[in-house]
Amino acid sequence: QITLKESGPTLVKPTQTLTLTCTFSGFSLSTSGVSVGWIRQPPGKALEWLALIYWDDDKRYSPSLKSRLTITKDTSKNQVVLTMTNMDPVDTATYYCAHHTAMVPFDYWGQGTLVTVSS
Amino acid sequence: SYELTQPPSVSVSPGQTASITCSGDELGDKYVCWYQQKPGQSPELVIYQDSKRPSGIPERFSGSSSGNTATLTISGTQAVDEGDYYCQAWDSNTGEVFGGGTKVTVL
Numbered sequence: 001q002i003t004l005k006e007s008g009p010t011l012v013k014p015t016q017t018l019t020l021t022c023t024f025s026g027f028s029l030s031t032s033g034v035s036v037g038w039i040r041q042p043p044g045k046a047l048e049w050l051a052l053i054y055w056d057d058d059k060r061y062s063p064s065l066k067s068r069l070t071i072t073k074d075t076s077k078n079q080v081v082l083t084m085t086n087m088d089p090v091d092t093a094t095y096y097c098a099h100h101t102a103m104v105p106f107d108y109w110g111q112g113t114l115v116t117v118s119s
Numbered sequence: 120s121y122e123l124t125q126p127p128s129v130s131v132s133p134g135q136t137a138s139i140t141c142s143g144d145e146l147g148d149k150y151v152c153w154y155q156q157k158p159g160q161s162p163e164l165v166i167y168q169d170s171k172r173p174s175g176i177p178e179r180f181s182g183s184s185s186g187n188t189a190t191l192t193i194s195g196t197q198a199v200d201e202g203d204y205y206c207q208a209w210d211s212n213t214g215e216v217f218g219g220g221t222k223v224t225v226l
Contacts, residue, residue, distance in 0.1 A: 037215065039215075039217075046205065046217060046218070046219045046220045047154075047156075047162065047205050047207075047217040047220070048217065049207075049214060049215035049216065049217060052214070052215065060214050060215075061214070062213075062214060063120060063212070063213060063214070064120070096161060096162075103150075103167070103168065104164070104167050104168075104173070105152055105164075105167065105207065105209070105215065106152070106154070106162070106164060106207070106215075107164045107167070107173060109161040109162055109163070110161065111161055112161055
């Protein structure tokens with residue numbers, strides 16, 4: 001059974017750096033073809049893809065946010081970490097992590113974590 | 120950057136067929152997925168590779184794609200199908216792209 005869970009701060013101040021952790025079980029990020037992605041959703045708005053990290057440590061970022069994002073993995077801990085720098089109130093959103101493969105993208109999602117950016 | 124366009128809303132009567140479109144340049148050349156999201160819940164994959172249903176997804180959900188448009192069809196729509204639906208595809212330049220979402224209301 002695949003499960004994922006996001007963790008991190010619920011409130012960050014403008015200009016601060018956000019660090020989110022996705023802890024998963026039921027699969028290994030060292031298995032060929034497997035990746036983990038981050039997606040966010042501002043309140044009442046659409047889903048927005050942020051980043052992907054692959055089993056071979058390849059990484060992909062949303063072009064519009066690439067300069068602010070870093071995604072890393074710790075295979076031994078079954079964790080993926082996303083950092084986003086220079087947070088702004090418009091970054092207020094629920095942040096999700098999800099299991100991903102090339103043929104079946106985002107088939108398992110975490111419950112999401114709401115991050116509010118406010119001074 | 121690549122974009123996917125969906126109608127903001129679709130209304131359907133119980134038992135009828137709901138069709139949700141998703142348009143993008145040469146979308147038929149890409150695999151399209153569809154996600155259902157109910158209020159307060161995480162999205163759930165309902166269609167992948169244009170027309171395949173994950174285990175546990177009812178047969179009333181089907182998908183197709185051709186040219187610049189992909190379509191999610193809900194046959195015999197039930198009240199439980201109300202929610203937001205998002206299409207998604209991969210673009211080599213933009214990465215994973217989601218549509219703007221369509222709110223399905225069962226009247």
